[in-house]
Amino acid sequence: MATVDAAAEYVPYAPVDYPVYRETDPAQAVEGVSPDQFFESAYTPILQDMISHVVNEEGPVLDSVLARRIARAHGWVCTGARIRDRVDQVARAHFSSHDEEQLGTFFWPTHLPPEASPSFRRPGDDDSMRSLTEVCLQELAALVSEMQAKGHVADALIQAVAREAGVSKLAHAGRLRIEKAVRHCGE
Incomplete structure (x- = not known):
């Protein structure tokens, strides 16, 4: 009768640990989301906190994605040029960015230097594709x-x-x- 050394054949399962990308809700970062005040200078600190939340959680993040996320948090279905410009202005004042030809600008989180090569983040769920x-x-x-x-x-x-x-x-x-x-x- 042949015997097999089970210990030599056992290969333990090691889950692969990949960085994960998940969409975030910028409204969670602040109190007092107000579509009526969006373009007012007094609203800039709230807008800045919302943008910081998205960029630091999802970044590097494309400018159009950032603007869309901020618009949706304010209840807007469309992301018009004025909204995009306002979000872009606040984001550029606080985050490093990298322009990609024909795509737009990517904003980088504060924990990741712009010259760094970030790991690819796989979708964390179906909503984060x-x-x-x-x-x-x-x-x-x-x-x-x-x-x-x-x-x-x-x-x-x-x-x-x-x-x-x-x-x-x-x-x-x-x-x-x-x-x-x-x-x-x-x-």
């Missing part, structure tokens, strides 16, 4: 590097990055975004 255009190039490049380290190359690399990012159907624009991140890794 981001499109590839909502992920800064540095963060997407980190996912590319991770997939390259797992042996993915060429088209398999593109597909692996898309899958890990939660993209179920990769459109042409998404493919181009991933290819740009691959080039960024090579620089």
Whole structure:
């Protein structure tokens, strides 16, 4: 009768610990959300606290996403140019930013230097899915590097990055975004 050394074959399950991205509610950071006062200078400290909450929890975060999050917290369905400009003005006064051609500006949380390469944050739940255009190039490049380290190359690399990012159907624009991140890794 053959025996097997169970201890030698046992490989313990080690959960993978990935950074997670979750949407946050800026209204949780303040008391007194007031759509009527949004454009008043006296409201700037409340707006600043809301913006800080989103940028520090979700950042690097795209300017349009930040403006949308702030608008929704005020009960607005649409995010018009005046709202975007007001949010942008307050955010630029308090956070480092990085402009990406054709996308917009990403605001960086205070705990992460703008020259840092952030880890890719996978969606924490179904409500926290981001499109590839909502992920800064540095963060997407980190996912590319991770997939390259797992042996993915060429088209398999593109597909692996898309899958890990939660993209179920990769459109042409998404493919181009991933290819740009691959080039960024090579620089």
